Amino acid sequence: MVHGTHNALEDDRNKDIKIYINGEYFSRNDAKISVFDSGYLVGDGIWEALRLHKGVLVFLEAHLERLWSSAASVGMTFPFTKAELTTIIHKVLDKNGMSDQVHVRIMITRGIKKTPSQDPRLTISGPNVVIIPEYKKASEESKQKGITLFTSTIRRGSPDYLDPRLNCHSKLHEVQALIQAIEAGADEALMLDVNGFVSTCNATNFFIVKNNEVLTSTGQYCMNGITRAKVIEVCKKHNIVCHEKNFSLFDVYGADEAFVTGSFGGITPVTKIDGRQIGSKPFGDMTQKLSGLYHDLIAETVANEKEYH
Incomplete structure (x- = not known):
């Protein structure tokens, strides 16, 4: 499967x-x-x-x-x-x-x-x-198990030739990245930007957790993710420190937790990157907390929409 x-x-x-x-x-x-x-x-x-x-x-x-x-x-x-x-x-x-x-x-x-x-x-x-x-409906078993990532040699494009924020049909470079990851035995691909900093995954946005602080890329070279934006919003609302900044694989390999975000799966934990274990358990405490807060935001959005209509 x-x-x-x-x-x-x-x-x-x-x-x-x-x-x-x-x-x-x-x-x-x-x-x-x-x-x-x-x-x-x-x-x-x-x-x-x-x-x-x-x-x-x-x-x-x-x-x-x-x-x-x-x-x-x-x-x-x-x-x-x-x-x-x-x-x-x-x-x-x-x-x-x-x-x-x-x-x-x-x-x-x-x-x-x-x-x-x-x-x-x-x-x-x-x-x-x-x-x-x-x-x-997302598989809860898959979510609890988490996913593994492999850092692809395929880079996220520069905004001056194909802006990574554009949701277009031209996804071949992301497919190439995913193929590399699959051939390396991982589930999905982690992608760097043109400067070598961590950007995003082939189909989701990427976050790490270190010392109870959340870190994600600047957003310049990653997908313009709605779920990514909502997770950042949730962090601010609940006084969880969240940085949008450049960071490298040095920071990733030393992270306490890692997770990815997307409209379909919401928040999914990452257990291994390039064969290295991330954190001490598949679903880290901060990742679980943010997943719960994100689901609360969805429930609140649904309730407000129904009340409005």
Whole structure:
């Protein structure tokens, strides 16, 4: 079995989900996109992932803001507003009768090309919009076990050629990093920035704990993670010291605890990095505390949203 931060419990309901493509709904086996789609041809697309908890799309505004920022960065214009896209997402969820423990993936490409080419002027349609909702509950067993990391030689890119904060379809360098980690016997990859400082993982953001203080990267060379931001917010709210600064593998190997964050898995402990044991137990005290506080924040967000409506 594949082990990592995206381990989900099997759910037979996913066989019958309805997938949204440009205003129409398709079964899993019939959901297809043209080979002339710009995302398929040259990775010209952006995406976002949301969690549905008890009928509420958690941290929706932050996710939409990131999506619109990504669109502006690549020069893509949407034919809908944030409110209209929100309505579409809820219609997709209603179509599937979904209300809890759902992962929603939104993918928007520039559109259909006249011929295979990078040139955006050869796009002959509006953006292609795909929304895939799946029942996905993180495996608690995997979370308690924790994950192992391997430091890849593939670096996170510099903002002047492919900003690491951009949630785009061009993820090949992250795939390469993950392949290195898997071949080294680890679950996922730890990635350094262009200056050799610790940046992020291939699909999650990275934190360490030392002397009851939390440390993460500056954010300049890592994914613009919503969960990362919420963990930092939680630390500030509960007077837990959290630094955003440059640090190296020297600091990582001597850490008391390490964990990663992501929209799907929330907070997942890291037990080994490059074969070296991190901490004295799989789920460290600070990691457990922050995991609980993060789940409290989700519950508070859900309650406030329901009260508002």
